[in-house]
Amino acid sequence: MRNRSLRISTGLSLSLALALLVSVGMPVGAAQVPTNVNTSARPGNEAEDAIAINPTNPSNIVAMSVLPGPVRGTFEAVSFDGGLTWTRQVIGDGDQLGEICCDQQLAWDSFGNLWMTYLFTDSGNVPIALSTDGGLTWAKVADVVPVKPKGVGSPKTIGSKGNQAHLRGTASGDQPSISAAAGSVWVSYTVYPSTVVQAFGAPVTGLGQLGDFTAPQNVPTAFGRGNYGDTAVGPDGQVMVTYQDQTVGQGGARIYTALDRDGLGGDGFDHPRFFARTRVGGFDYLPVQPHRSVDAEASLAYDRSGGANHGRLYAIWTQEVKNESDNMDIMFQYSDDDGATWTSVVRLNDDAGTNSQVNPSISVDQATGFVGVAWYDARNDLGDGGPGDTNGIPNDDVQLWATFSTDGGARFAPNFQVSAGTSNSSGAESSFDFGDYRHSAFQSGSFYPVWSDNSSSTGDNPDGTLHQLDLYTAQVTVP
């Protein structure tokens, strides 16, 4: 399934990245490992994780996870005290939301609306649900039927990470992502079986106040292919979508962006712009995700803070140094012109080794303009029985690591370890491993990454140490 024609050298950009990493300096001292919190502490696996913080009440945090396997619904943990205590529930198990299969993602707007997109078990539609009480209760407000455009074929090699609804003969949304800001909420997704990317949005005027959703509109893609990307609404209501063009295989993909400059206005998405090359394919297998594999997880975040870097667009993705080396790194760039031009690429993981860093997330604190990035990191797994190794095998155990920037991405703090323990996805006894993504949230100086963890470092995993995964978070306070 590998596409050899897209094995394009990126040696030049990587050298540039290493040079820049040295030149930017490291201004902030290393942090201590923050207190880890097990938000789920339930039997079975919680993997593929989302989190959001209420900007109108930053003590209100919602974390969510897929429940892999035959379990119906998605796991949700709600806190109103900054993560000290949690209300835990399974939603979408046949209630008004339908039966949630997977791919839930969250966005909290400045009115206090918490938005969720997800996929169904029994339909290929793409829904949006809304909570106006801090995540305790939900109502489905959109249920969009993906439309495969006429004349668009289905590539022979095509990947999906969704609900397999296409096997029952219907077009199916895959990997929806959501963003809410500037008086609007937007979702983009891929229509399977094709690799057409579509997006729809609605105006939002207050808490629980929304207008009609637009019809799905096509996002032009390079060569008609895109998936596994992200959606970001800018401060003026502009909508940026990113995606990678290889949905299968382990070979390199190209990452593109497309912009709808007037958002809910009548103009559509412009032509795709090439953004970055990666040697991470659509299903790129490596020891830390041996069953599920990873993709490049290109992710976007706008600064809407009104501060010095208002309007800046940040992007991260995963890069493999040499194809199939499993030496994956987390890369960073930003743009001050909505993706027309980008800064030179910078590598964010600052380890000196060749182990894997995967599944990055980025978030901007809209109160301060600070930028936080976190990822699964195997740097300490040398296979030597040390604290980052559970089994004597190198590069298959992970910890969660992070960094942040307080100056608009010019400089980043030295990387610091967030997870107190070391996790191993094979121990999860699930072909889903850690899932396809993990997220983070950043509000009013507190950065909360969320991740799946089977270290049992908090001592309350009912499945025991190095068995099934629980949903962890930690408060990282950024000065």
Ligand SMILES: [Ca+2]
């Ligand atoms: Ca528009």
Ligand SMILES: [Ca+2]
């Ligand atoms: Ca690869």
Ligand SMILES: [Ca+2]
């Ligand atoms: Ca690496």
Ligand SMILES: [Ca+2]
């Ligand atoms: Ca190991």
